[in-house]
Amino acid sequence: MVTLECGYDDCSLYGIGREGPDDVAPDDERRVCGGLCEDGQRCGRVFDRLGANGEREHVESDRPEPPPPPPEPTAEEKKQAALFGLRQLRTAALVASDWTQLPDSPLTPEQKAEATAYRKALRDALGKKDPKLPDTPAFVLVR
């Protein structure tokens, strides 16, 4: 057995030895360091190989290029994400006001009409150019 350890001191695995097989070559994926560097990127360099007699094999190696950042969402994707969120809020608002439509709800006829108009506005809200949910009547929130 040999000891494998990262020889780069900006790495979280620097100097932390681990047992490895004798036959592990520099291009063997078992010799690739999985530590994290101080900048948060993966180390990915080749472990030093320490023999039983303390001899060290060090292979100069570079860190892999960090993956490119994910592309910015397009205006259309942002719009779709906002619509998705609004649709969830709308569904929750409809569920939360279902009780106003029950025949035995304690609402006055005026409140009932307001609640019905509010629910219609909720249903129509997302088809508009600049979608926005209507304000919830106070009596819908306080039950």
Ligand SMILES: [Zn+2]
């Ligand atoms: Zn490392």
